[in-house]
Amino acid sequence: MAAKKILVVEDNEDTREILLYRIKSMGNYEVLLAGHGKEALEIASRFRPDLIIMDLKMPVLDGWEATKTLRQTDWGKDLPIIALTAQAMEKDEEKARNAGCSDYIAKPVMDYKILQKKIEKFLT
Numbered sequence: 001m002a003a004k005k006i007l008v009v010e011d012n013e014d015t016r017e018i019l020l021y022r023i024k025s026m027g028n029y030e031v032l033l034a035g036h037g038k039e040a041l042e043i044a045s046r047f048r049p050d051l052i053i054m055d056l057k058m059p060v061l062d063g064w065e066a067t068k069t070l071r072q073t074d075w076g077k078d079l080p081i082i083a084l085t086a087q088a089m090e091k092d093e094e095k096a097r098n099a100g101c102s103d104y105i106a107k108p109v110m111d112y113k114i115l116q117k118k119i120e121k122f123l124t
């Protein structure tokens with residue numbers, strides 16, 4: 001079976017690399033990376049990932065706007081998008097849902113099993 005493609009969108013390079021490493025260790029996943037929302041839209045339209053993990057606060061184009069744009073496309077309207085929300089920001093969760101995110105997880109991710117379960121919920 002072909003590896004499912006997961007696009008990780010995160011402006012912090014360290015966080016991005018950790019997510020890459022962690023997600024690859026979770027299963028047969030091909031991980032694509034983007035550093036902001038605009039790059040995410042370009043990569044997503046070209047490679048059509050099966051799931052996106054989307055940071056919200058990013059330069060150039062933030063995660064809320066990128067998600068709203070993806071939801072207006074034919075291929076992106078039902079795509080699973082898991083938002084990375086800041087732990088202390090309760091409003092982030094609500095704003096993520098309003099922008100069309102399918103689910104969310106608080107950052108920094110402490111328990112990668114929770115992230116794994118969320119990914120598997122959408123991809124199996």
Ligand SMILES: [Mg+2]
Pocket residue numbers: 010011012055056057058
């Ligand atoms: Mg950020």
